[in-house]
Amino acid sequence: MDEQARIMQALGGVSLAGHSVQGGMGLQPPHGHDGTDDGRKQDIGDILHQIMTITDQSLDEAQAKNRKHGLNCHRMKPALFSVLCEIKEKTGLSIRGSQEEDPPDPQLMRLDNMLLAEGVSGPEKGGGSAAAAAAAAASGGASDNSIEHSDYRSKLTQIRQIYHTELEKYEQACNEFTTHVMNLLREQSRTRPISPKEIERMVGIIHRKFSSIQMQLKQSTCEAVMILRSRFLDARRKRRNFSKQATEILNEYFYSHLSNPYPSEEAKEELAKKCSITVSQGVGSTITVSQVSNWFGNKRIRYKKNIGKFQEEANLYAAKTAVTAAHAVAAAVQNSQTNSPTTPNSGFQMKDEEFQLDSAESKNTLLTNMFTGSSGSFNLPNSGDMFLSMQSLNGDSYQGAQVGVNVQSQVDTLRHVISQTAGYSEALGGNTMYSPNGLNANGGWHDAMTPSSVISPTEGPGSVHSDTSN
DNA sequence: ATTCATGATTTGAT
DNA sequence: ATCAAATCATGAAT
Numbered sequence: 387m388d389e390q391a392r393i394m395q396a397l398g399g400v401s402l403a404g405h406s407v408q409g410g411m412g413l414q415p416p417h418g419h420d421g422t423d424d425g426r427k428q429d430i431g432d433i434l435h436q437i438m439t440i441t442d443q444s445l446d447e448a449q450a451k452n453r454k455h456g457l458n459c460h461r462m463k464p465a466l467f468s469v470l471c472e473i474k475e476k477t478g479l480s481i482r483g484s485q486e487e488d489p490p491d492p493q494l495m496r497l498d499n500m501l502l503a504e505g506v507s508g509p510e511k512g513g514g515s516a517a518a519a520a521a522a523a524a525s526g527g528a529s530d531n532s533i534e535h536s537d538y539r540s541k542l543t544q545i546r547q548i549y550h551t552e553l554e555k556y557e558q559a560c561n562e563f564t565t566h567v568m569n570l571l572r573e574q575s576r577t578r579p580i581s582p583k584e585i586e587r588m589v590g591i592i593h594r595k596f597s598s599i600q601m602q603l604k605q606s607t608c609e610a611v612m613i614l615r616s617r618f619l620d621a622r623r624k625r626r627n628f629s630k631q632a633t634e635i636l637n638e639y640f641y642s643h644l645s646n647p648y649p650s651e652e653a654k655e656e657l658a659k660k661c662s663i664t665v666s667q668g669v670g671s672t673i674t675v676s677q678v679s680n681w682f683g684n685k686r687i688r689y690k691k692n693i694g695k696f697q698e699e700a701n702l703y704a705a706k707t708a709v710t711a712a713h714a715v716a717a718a719v720q721n722s723q724t725n726s727p728t729t730p731n732s733g734f735q736m737k738d739e740e741f742q743l744d745s746a747e748s749k750n751t752l753l754t755n756m757f758t759g760s761s762g763s764f765n766l767p768n769s770g771d772m773f774l775s776m777q778s779l780n781g782d783s784y785q786g787a788q789v790g791v792n793v794q795s796q797v798d799t800l801r802h803v804i805s806q807t808a809g810y811s812e813a814l815g816g817n818t819m820y821s822p823n824g825l826n827a828n829g830g831w832h833d834a835m836t837p838s839s840v841i842s843p844t845e846g847p848g849s850v851h852s853d854t855s856n
Numbered sequence: 857a858t859t860c861a862t863g864a865t866t867t868g869a870t
Numbered sequence: 871a872t873c874a875a876a877t878c879a880t881g882a883a884t
Contacts, residue, residue, distance in 0.1 A: 627880095684863070
């Protein structure tokens with residue numbers, strides 16, 4: 387029992403054994419009583435003595451029970467109780483007013499607001515932990531830029547979970563303790579008067595104590611979130627160079643789609659995924675769709691700005707893709723030959739609008755230049771022709787094999803296949819190979835999309851230095 | 857320390 | 871929303 391009293395003391399600084407008892411004892415004998423009875427006086431003396439000394443004695447459970455029972459059953463008890471009540475009435479005035487409503491702590495409010503803003507304390511958004519974890523684990527769901535944030539989110543979810551479980555724990559402990567204290571007080575209220583106000587006050591004290599602990603929790607949670615946030619934001623803000631492989635993949639795409647280097651959303655996703663895989667690299671870097679967009683934006687503008695600077699790179703990637711493309715084309719050509727050499731459509735069929743651009747563009751510069759110098763048996767399509775007739779891949783003659791190309795990139799790549807296999811000797815070091823084919827006089831890729839603007843079969847803008855010297 | 861390369865951000869136009 | 875262009879800011883090479 388006195389253990390509990392100690393707890394109470396430690397907790398609220400309110401002494402249960404204290405205020406009313408010794409303040410009121412011995413002050414005055416029960417008035418309103420014409421106490422002529424000696425036995426009664428004796429009784430009162432007894433019980434007072436008992437009460438006075440009760441806190442000095444170390445009582446074990448049984449003893450305490452006994453004595454309490456004795457006190458409760460004492461016939462003078464009601465009278466004494468009322469006296470205590472009266473005394474308490476008087477002293478109770480001083481208790482009140484000491485501390486009233488606690489004003490909402492501005493710091494606590496700040497913390498709460500921040501936690502809410504960061505989505506820690508608020509309602510779980512977007513499926514919460516399960517979804518985030520699933521997204522992070524699977525990560526193959528092609529969820530656009532959320533890959534970038536999934537790590538952040540999962541960590542945030544982790545923090546939130548910890549926060550909530552801790553909060554719950556504290557709340558539960560608080561409730562438990564409150565009910566415990568209330569039971570205690572209620573039980574004590576049989577011996578001494580305890581007003582509801584007092585209980586309320588006690589509960590308030592307990593809650594304040596616990597909320598200060600909660601604030602610590604909130605503070606540390608805020609700190610954790612801040613750290614997490616700054617780390618991720620910094621990681622996003624700070625520039626980390628892409629891995630070699632990623633750059634290669636992007637460059638490959640760029641140079642093989644030089645005529646229209648605007649990857650679609652799906653293409654970007656694909657590229658992002660491909661770049662992020664880099665399985666061998668381990669934690670190289672996960673590249674997101676928006677990063678792919680950034681890369682292409684930068685690449686386009688920088689390529690356009692200084693084409694000469696990129697030629698070496700262009701040739702490099704052209705050669706690189708040419709190897710694979712050569713196989714594809716060769717296979718296609720062979721296919722068209724073996725299957726039905728007379729059927730022009732048997733190879734790569736392509737859509738009109740895609741082809742028009744590329745064929746015209748190719749014809750505009752490279753093909754024109756190269757083909758005029760070589761075997762001469764290329765009949766270049768003059769307008770949006772469906773098929774690109776070609777010959778002499780690797781010296782073999784697939785004469786008459788007409789290959790329609792349906793993948794746009796292959797048209798671009800085709801140039802390099804040809805340039806490599808058809809003896810484009812001056813390409814290296816020269817500045818012809820990667821003239822801005824897709825760029826029109828206005829310097830825009832977009833305008834090149836208009837078929838009519840690139841149809842002119844004669845030399846393009848600025849007569850791209852034809853090497854018809856032969 | 858300086859310079860260049862490059863990813864990211866901002867701004868303004870469409 | 872997406873792009874071009876300018877700009878910022880950093881990583882890496884010198």
